[in-house]
Amino acid sequence: xxxxxxxxxxxxxxxxxxxxxxxxxxxxxxxxxxxxxxxxxxxxxxxxxxxxxxxxxxxxxxxxxxxxxxxxxxxxxxxxxxxxxxxxxxxxxxxxxxxxxxxxxxxxxxxxxxxxxxxxxxxxxxxxxxxxxxxxxxxxxxxxxxxxxxxxxxxxxxxxxxxxxxxxxxxxxxxxxxxxxxxxxxxxxxxxxxxxxxxxxxxxxxxxxxxxxxxxxxxxxxxxxxxxxxxxxxxxxxxxxxxxxxxxxxxxxxxxxxxxxxxxxxxxxxxxxxxxxxxxxxxxxxxxxxxxxxxxxxxxxxxxxxxxxxxxxxxxxxxxxxxxxxxxxxxxxxxxxxxxxxxxxxxxxxxxxxxxxxxxxxxxxxxxxxxxxxxxxxxxxxxxxxxxxxxxxxxxxxxxxxxxxxxxxxxxxxxxxxxxxxxxxxxxxxxxxxxxxxxxxxxxxxxxxxxxxxxxxxxxxxxxxxxxxxxxx
Numbered sequence: 040x041x042x043x044x045x046x047x048x049x050x051x052x053x054x055x056x057x058x059x060x061x062x063x064x065x066x067x068x069x070x071x072x073x074x075x076x077x078x079x080x081x082x083x084x085x086x087x088x089x090x091x092x093x094x095x096x097x098x099x100x101x102x103x104x105x106x107x108x109x110x111x112x113x114x115x116x117x118x119x120x121x122x123x124x125x126x127x128x129x130x131x132x133x134x135x136x137x138x139x140x141x142x143x144x145x146x147x148x149x150x151x152x153x154x155x156x157x158x159x160x161x162x163x164x165x166x167x168x169x170x171x172x173x174x175x176x177x178x179x180x181x182x183x184x185x186x187x188x189x190x191x192x193x194x195x196x197x198x199x200x201x202x203x204x205x206x207x208x209x210x211x212x213x214x215x216x217x218x219x220x221x222x223x224x225x226x227x228x229x230x231x232x233x234x235x236x237x238x239x240x241x242x243x244x245x246x247x248x249x250x251x252x253x254x255x256x257x258x259x260x261x262x263x264x265x266x267x268x269x270x271x272x273x274x275x276x277x278x279x280x281x282x283x284x285x286x287x288x289x290x291x292x293x294x295x296x297x298x299x300x301x302x303x304x305x306x307x308x309x310x311x312x313x314x315x316x317x318x319x320x321x322x323x324x325x326x327x328x329x330x331x332x333x334x335x336x337x338x339x340x341x342x343x344x345x346x347x348x349x350x351x352x353x354x355x356x357x358x359x360x361x362x363x364x365x366x367x368x369x370x371x372x373x374x375x376x377x378x379x380x381x382x383x384x385x386x387x388x389x390x391x392x393x394x395x396x397x398x399x400x401x402x403x404x405x406x407x408x409x410x411x412x413x414x415x416x417x418x419x420x421x422x423x424x425x426x427x428x429x430x431x432x433x434x435x436x437x438x439x440x441x442x443x444x445x446x447x448x449x450x451x452x453x454x455x456x457x458x459x460x461x462x463x464x465x466x467x468x469x470x471x472x473x474x475x476x477x478x479x480x481x482x483x484x485x486x487x488x489x490x491x492x493x494x495x496x497x498x499x500x501x502x503x504x505x506x507x508x509x510x511x512x
Contacts, residue, residue, distance in 0.1 A: 050347050051101075054108035056354050058098040060144040061108055061137070063503065064220065065090050066510040067240045068132055077230050078127050085124040087510050089116045107347075109134045131230035135254040135342045136222040142350060143215050144241065146263050149357045150212045151499060154492045156364040157205050157270070161198055161485050163371050168194040169478050172471045174378050175385035175456050176291070186393050187385040187456035190376060192469035195477055197277050202481075204270040205488060211259070211266045212495075218243035219253035225341035226250060240509060242502030255341045257331065257349050264328035264352070267360045268321075274367050275321040278314040281370060285311055290380050295373035298366065313366045320359040327356035385456040389418045394459035395450065399428075403443035409436065425450050 040048075066087065073083035093100065093115050098108070105111035117125035171190035178188040218238035221227070227250040238246050247253040284291035294311050302308035330352050334345050392414050399410040416431045417423060425447045429439035452458050464470040467477070 045104075045106075048106065048344065048347075049104075050107045050350070051103050051105050051111060053351050053354065054111075055098045056145060056350070057108055057138070057141045058101075060141040061112060062090055062094045063144070063506045064137060064140050064241065065112065065128060066506050067237050068220065069128065070240070070509050071233055071237050072127070072130055072230075074236065075231050075233055077130055077232075082124045082127050085120045086116065086128055089119045089125065091510065092119065107134065107138075109137055131221070131223065131228040131232050133222075133224040133254070135224050136219050136250075138350075139219040139222075139247075139254050140241070142353070143217070143219070143243075143259065146215050146260065146353065146357075147212060147242075148499060149361070150208055150215065150263070151492065151495050152361060153267075153270070153357075153364070154205060154208050154212075155496065156361060156368070157201055157208065158485060158488050158492055160364055160368045160371070161201050161205070161481075162489070163368055164194050164198040164201070165478060165481055165485060167371060167374075168198070168474070171376065171378075172474050172478070173457075174376065174381060175460065176381045177384045177387070177390055184384070184388050184390050187390055187459050188469040189460060189471070189474060190381065191471075191474045191478065195474065195481070197273070198481060200273045200276075201270075202484075204266070204273060207266045207269060211262050213244070214262060215259040216242075216244045217247045218245070219247040222247070222250035222253035225254050240502075240506060242499060251341045255338075257335050257346055260349055260353055261328070261331055261335065264324070264331055264356055267356050268325045268328045271321040271324045271360055271363060274363055275318045277371075278317040278367060281374065282311045282314050282318070285309075291377055291384070293375040293377070294370060295375075297373060298370045314370060317363045317366055320363050324356045324359050327352035382456075389423065391454050391456055391459045392418055394462065395423075395453040397462075398449050398453040399440060399445060402445045402449055403440050405436070405443070413440075423450070423454055 069078075069083050069086045069090070072078045073080060078086075090112075093112060101108065101111040101115055103111075105114055113125065113128050116128055119125065168191040171194070174190040175187055176190045176193060177184045178186045178193070218234070218241060220237045220241070221232045221234035234246055247256070281292060281294060283289055285294050294309070294314070296309075298311070298313045299309050300312045302310065331349050334348050338345055395417075396407065396410040396414040399405065399413065400407050403410070413428065413431050413435060416435070417428060420427065425441055425445065428445070428450065429441050432438060432440045460469050461471070464473050466473065468474075
């Protein structure tokens with residue numbers, strides 16, 4: 040092959056990600072061939088011994104001039120035990136079904152790691168929320184102060200978004216955890232393979248049954264990247280808020296020195312570099328999704344080497360997402376909230392206007408839109424007392440609000456940010472009582488999720504242990 044063409048088509052330098060799983064697939068395939076009487080026992084023994092040696096030596100021991108990790112392992116085996124035995128490794132198998140199996144195993148394991156880190160981030164969000172049930176903060180719409188809420192309520196919003204991400208990770212795991220091994224190139228094989236045995240030993244929940252579909256599809260990879268993109272978007276929103284809140288213009292938080300840097304020229308600077316990179320890596324993950332969508336678009340059945348490019352994007356996006364979750368968790372666990380500044384900001388710029396309008400509706404029994412207009416006019420002239428309200432009301436509806444039952448005490452109470460928050464006791468609202476209920480409910484939820492993820496982690500480890508024992512028996 041032309042030297043440039045060989046380098047151009049080779050994936051060996053990016054295949055290290057698959058090495059561990061390729062060896063496990065080889066172990067199971069060899070044992071299955073022996074069980075089915077397709078290869079003799081002595082050949083199987085030699086193959087397994089050789090594979091264990093390659094596993095011990097590691098990926099770095101392989102020939103990097105090989106086309107890919109699968110060929111490199113087979114070549115190493117042949118060099119070690121001869122072609123008569125080593126050449127039996129790929130009986131009834133193609134690189135197509137082998138790589139499809141390895142990629143599913145990689146994604147499956149990465150999904151569990153992502154679940155573990157997402158649950159931990161959710162736990163930290165709950166911890167910080169429980170510390171700030173009565174910490175007032177200004178809520179925003181259009182990046183302008185809108186209504187007062189609490190820090191706990193705000194953090195719970197991020198918690199719930201991550202909860203949906205966790206559900207998507209679980210769903211993706213289920214769809215990914217199907218075994219394509221035994222499909223060969225695409226048309227199956229004339230050897231009597233036991234595909235179910237291989238699937239069970241590799242820890243899959245079932246088969247990708249149609250042999251053409253098994254090697255051709257990367258829909259599970261697309262879904263995986265879509266889940267990562269959604270997760271990263273949610274994390275980047277939290278990162279962006281902390282970046283804004285850490286500025287002197289806001290002054291709501293101080294990010295720990297462990298997650299910031301100073302300027303090379305301005306000694307007073309404290310830059311939120313890690314969160315800025317979380318924000319940027321979100322774009323990289325979305326880019327990976329877009330790339331894989333473009334790679335898979337309009338590919339004819341069955342296998343095409345275009346799919347080789349998918350693995351690179353999977354690896355990069357996975358690392359970016361796992362690292363970003365870890366960074367965000369560290370920032371959140373160590374960040375300092377400026378409660379005094381937040382309290383002041385929660386009462387600024389007539390932020391309780393909605394509560395005043397609601398109070399007028401309750402006390403004066405008038406339509407909300409009318410109360411909205413009266414309070415809007417009050418916000419325009421900047422006087423927040425009953426006398427001014429009466430004047431605006433008289434001009435607009437011909438009656439004063441005081442004559443309709445509104446008192447100065449009502450006005451004063453409505454203008455108080457904490458009172459406004461307390462009144463919002465509807466399910467899912469920011470009142471301390473309702474927020475406490477949500478935290479307690481979600482604490483039980485996250486504890487259950489933690490147990491489930493740990494069980495999934497142990498299940499995969501048990502699979503790997505069983506494969507090791509199978510290869511040694």
